[in-house]
Amino acid sequence: MNEDDSYSATEPGPLKNRTVILGVCGGIAAYKACDIASGLRKAGATVHAVMTPHATSFITPLTLQTLTRNEVHVHQFDEGGHWKPEHIELAQKADLILVAPATANTIAKLANGICDELLTTIIMAAQCRVMLAPAMNPHMLDHPATQFNLGVLQHRMRYEIIPPDIGEMACGDYGAGKMASVEGILATVASKLMERSNLTGKSMIITAGGTREPIDPVRFIGNRSSGKMGVAVADAAHARGADVTLISTVHVERSYPVVVVETAQEMQEAVEAEFDTCDALVMTAAVADYRPIVVSTHKIKKTESEDLVLELTKNPDILDLLGRVKRKDQVIVGFAAESEGLLSNAQQKLKRKHLDMIIGNDISVPDIGFGSDYNAVVILTAEGQRENLPRMPKRAIAEHLLDLLAARLENVQKAPV
Numbered sequence: 234m235n236e237d238d239s240y241s242a243t244e245p246g247p248l249k250n251r252t253v254i255l256g257v258c259g260g261i262a263a264y265k266a267c268d269i270a271s272g273l274r275k276a277g278a279t280v281h282a283v284m285t286p287h288a289t290s291f292i293t294p295l296t297l298q299t300l301t302r303n304e305v306h307v308h309q310f311d312e313g314g315h316w317k318p319e320h321i322e323l324a325q326k327a328d329l330i331l332v333a334p335a336t337a338n339t340i341a342k343l344a345n346g347i348c349d350e351l352l353t354t355i356i357m358a359a360q361c362r363v364m365l366a367p368a369m370n371p372h373m374l375d376h377p378a379t380q381f382n383l384g385v386l387q388h389r390m391r392y393e394i395i396p397p398d399i400g401e402m403a404c405g406d407y408g409a410g411k412m413a414s415v416e417g418i419l420a421t422v423a424s425k426l427m428e429r430s431n432l433t434g435k436s437m438i439i440t441a442g443g444t445r446e447p448i449d450p451v452r453f454i455g456n457r458s459s460g461k462m463g464v465a466v467a468d469a470a471h472a473r474g475a476d477v478t479l480i481s482t483v484h485v486e487r488s489y490p491v492v493v494v495e496t497a498q499e500m501q502e503a504v505e506a507e508f509d510t511c512d513a514l515v516m517t518a519a520v521a522d523y524r525p526i527v528v529s530t531h532k533i534k535k536t537e538s539e540d541l542v543l544e545l546t547k548n549p550d551i552l553d554l555l556g557r558v559k560r561k562d563q564v565i566v567g568f569a570a571e572s573e574g575l576l577s578n579a580q581q582k583l584k585r586k587h588l589d590m591i592i593g594n595d596i597s598v599p600d601i602g603f604g605s606d607y608n609a610v611v612i613l614t615a616e617g618q619r620e621n622l623p624r625m626p627k628r629a630i631a632e633h634l635l636d637l638l639a640a641r642l643e644n645v646q647k648a649p650v
């Protein structure tokens with residue numbers, strides 16, 4: 234067996250489904266980033282290395298590329314032909330960013346919001362946890378500017394510093410500034426990533442996007458859902474180890490199964506095909522309540538008449554149907570998009586559709602809900618609990634929802650059936 238293959242396909246590592254961005258800065262400790270990259274990958278994580286240009290003076294991108302089995306990113310504007318800027322794409326993929334070694338220079342940039350190269354730009358664009366393992370000469374670490382910058386970052390929500398060790402430096406000086414041991418860094422990162430592993434082995438269906446009900450080959454009845462809320466829930470569930478199936482009207486490329494559908498009936502079929510074997514269903518999709526009775530096979534022509542009357546018929550209510558037949562050990566969660574009477578309408582839907590939870594959002598508020606990266610919601614449970622979450626990124630809402638869902642699944646699956 235190759236040194237690098239200690240976890241086989243049948244024995245996935247504990248960090249399976251976790252994506253780590255390994256930031257490497259220009260310092261002699263950069264060579265230890267190779268062992269970190271290798272350790273993370275052996276533990277099952279997907280690792281994307283991002284090097285500062287200075288780091289390439291110490292180790293080559295090829296070394297990290299071989300160890301991570303992924304392309305290594307160095308320069309800010311190498312977009313590689315992708316339509317989405319590299320820093321945004323990588324930032325969205327990450328469950329955690331580890332910068333090891335983190336130099337005084339990069340720490341100063343992060344403390345001051347300077348993004349003049351790819352690594353700092355990715356960190357600014359990401360919403361996940363950032364762990365920094367400083368490594369530098371003891372006088373540089375002790376310098377008031379570095380101490381001030383570390384203090385600034387320590388007080389920021391997403392940042393965590395892995396303290397450097399005391400020892401002899403490569404330059405011959407002795408003191409604090411030696412990067413923490415590779416084993417220590419790997420253990421800290423793993424425990425951070427495993428904190429949220431509470432959906433391992435659970436099977437989840439998540440729906441996303443707005444259905445389209447065809448009128449003719451050109452036109453359809455649709456809505457403004459972008460699928461972002463559903464994809465945020467699916468990504469977060471996948472990162473926690475769940476076996477996710479995303480049923481979506483919007484095509485996204487993911488490492489978990491994505492079933493692309495168009496109409497409410499197609500969505501119903503896809504959800505029902507998986508429902509029996511799932512532990513939880515989360516319906517963020519905006520499903521059309523009605524569809525045209527007749528779908529014209531030809532493009533409908535403009536006629537002399539001023540009016541065109543479309544006759545509509547009711548679509549199946551997927552949640553309503555499944556809420557009636559769900560087993561006691563399954564959890565189903567709905568979303569409610571309301572432009573008025575948020576609380577009372579969400580409460581009614583929770584009850585009528587036999588849901589365990591409903592997440593209500595007021596779509597009349599600008600810059601949340603449809604199409605936005607943000608949402609503000611009220612969460613209602615079947616037992617009458619209520620919680621308001623203020624405006625925050627959809628991924629943060631998804632994480633909170635999954636905390637509640639995981640606790641709920643644990644209870645219902647422990648209870649005698």
Ligand code: PMT
Pocket residue numbers: 441442443457458459460461462463497516517518519520521522548549550551552553566567568569570571582594596602603604605608
């Ligand atoms: O996709 P984004 O741009 O990120 O926007 C997110 C969102 C605003 C779409 C999302 O947060 C949201 O509110 N989703 C629910 C939208 C909706 O259709 O709500 P509703 O009140 O019409 O339906 C209530 C629930 O029943 C929903 O879970 C819906 O999926 C489900 N439903 C509705 C109709 C139907 N025929 N079958 C259903 O299962």
